[in-house]
Amino acid sequence: MSLKKIGVGFVVVLLAAGVVFGGGTRATGGGGEQKITLKVGDTWSATHPIAQAIDQVFKPQVESKTNGAVTVEVYHSGVLGAEQVLWDGVRNGTIEIVVVGSVMNTEYTQMLISDWPFLYRDLDHAKKVWTGSFATDFIKDFDARFPEVRMLSVGPNSARTFTSNKKLTSVDDFRGQKFRMPSNPIHVGIATDLGASAQVIPLNELFNALQTGVVDGQDNGMVTVLSEHLNEVQKYLYETNHIVATMEIIINAGVYNALPAETQKIISDAAKEAAVWAWDTYIKSVDADRETIKAGGVTVTPVTAADQERIINAIQPTLNKLYAENSWARTLTDKVKAVR
Numbered sequence: 001m002s003l004k005k006i007g008v009g010f011v012v013v014l015l016a017a018g019v020v021f022g023g024g025t026r027a028t029g030g031g032g033e034q035k036i037t038l039k040v041g042d043t044w045s046a047t048h049p050i051a052q053a054i055d056q057v058f059k060p061q062v063e064s065k066t067n068g069a070v071t072v073e074v075y076h077s078g079v080l081g082a083e084q085v086l087w088d089g090v091r092n093g094t095i096e097i098v099v100v101g102s103v104m105n106t107e108y109t110q111m112l113i114s115d116w117p118f119l120y121r122d123l124d125h126a127k128k129v130w131t132g133s134f135a136t137d138f139i140k141d142f143d144a145r146f147p148e149v150r151m152l153s154v155g156p157n158s159a160r161t162f163t164s165n166k167k168l169t170s171v172d173d174f175r176g177q178k179f180r181m182p183s184n185p186i187h188v189g190i191a192t193d194l195g196a197s198a199q200v201i202p203l204n205e206l207f208n209a210l211q212t213g214v215v216d217g218q219d220n221g222m223v224t225v226l227s228e229h230l231n232e233v234q235k236y237l238y239e240t241n242h243i244v245a246t247m248e249i250i251i252n253a254g255v256y257n258a259l260p261a262e263t264q265k266i267i268s269d270a271a272k273e274a275a276v277w278a279w280d281t282y283i284k285s286v287d288a289d290r291e292t293i294k295a296g297g298v299t300v301t302p303v304t305a306a307d308q309e310r311i312i313n314a315i316q317p318t319l320n321k322l323y324a325e326n327s328w329a330r331t332l333t334d335k336v337k338a339v340r
Contacts, residue, residue, distance in 0.1 A: 042054070043078040043086070054099065161240055185322075
């Protein structure tokens with residue numbers, strides 16, 4: 001078992017014992033000023049760029065610019081729960097801020113755009129989409145749909161790749177394999193279209209599922225393969241880059257609206273800067289991550305142009321279904337592709 005798993009378990013015990021407290025706790029300091037503690041929960045190891053951005057940009061900036069009036073407590077690696085728990089928690093106010101993916105896609109299908117396959121020209125294009133005017137408009141629509149929260153910014157998850165304990169070096173190798181996929185119809189559809197079977201497993205249970213053979217493989221970016229130590233229990237990585245997935249920084253609206261306007265701006269600005277920092281850090285990390293994975297004994301196979309075309313052709317049933325079921329899909333994907 002990796003040290004990461006042991007560490008997470010220890011923190012969970014502390015939480016259960018009541019050693020750590022959050023819940024938007026307010027206290028009055030010695031000078032009479034009112035202070036607030038904001039919990040931030042995600043499912044990522046502290047080495048993932050979006051988690052690093054929370055630690056190195058968001059937290060220090062908020063605490064510094066509010067002169068200590070706001071304390072940010074960060075809980076990585078699913079300590080506060082899996083994505084669905086985090087999403088439910090930020091909506092009902094038991095968690096102030098979360099970093100989640102498209103877990104809300106069944107209620108708000110437009111969120112599927114954040115997992116749309118082969119949508120971007122490259123990673124720089126994805127960054128421009130989610131840190132520019134497209135993101136501003138998207139966030140406005142999202143907030144209207146979920147008035148109990150506010151989306152602050154959109155950062156990177158990663159360009160997703162497939163890994164497996166079984167041979168995986170070409171499109172033909174998918175058939176008959178079992179892959180862990182997130183609870184998202186796009187991901188499940190892609191695995192099925194490629195001839196594999198899909199099993200939905202939370203990220204914080206993925207390492208053990210791979211280690212024990214519950215599934216053969218999974219799809220995540222190389223940064224996540226390393227941050228979650230998946231390279232320790234996988235033999236092959238097929239660099240398909242089929243989805244450039246995003247992570248959203250979301251705050252409870254009641255908590256946000258109760259803050260002074262200047263504090264709201266500090267939090268909003270910090271979240272935007274954290275997202276940009278995470279995109280830049282992630283993009284710079286890709287080549288180094290690939291070499292680290294290879295050095296650890298994993299067979300890494302970049303997808304060829306011909307195999308990428310085969311993958312795109314194979315997943316047409318999923319794409320056709322997405323376009324047929326979502327009236328917004330053509331307009332929104334065209335807007336993304338038009339970003340320069």
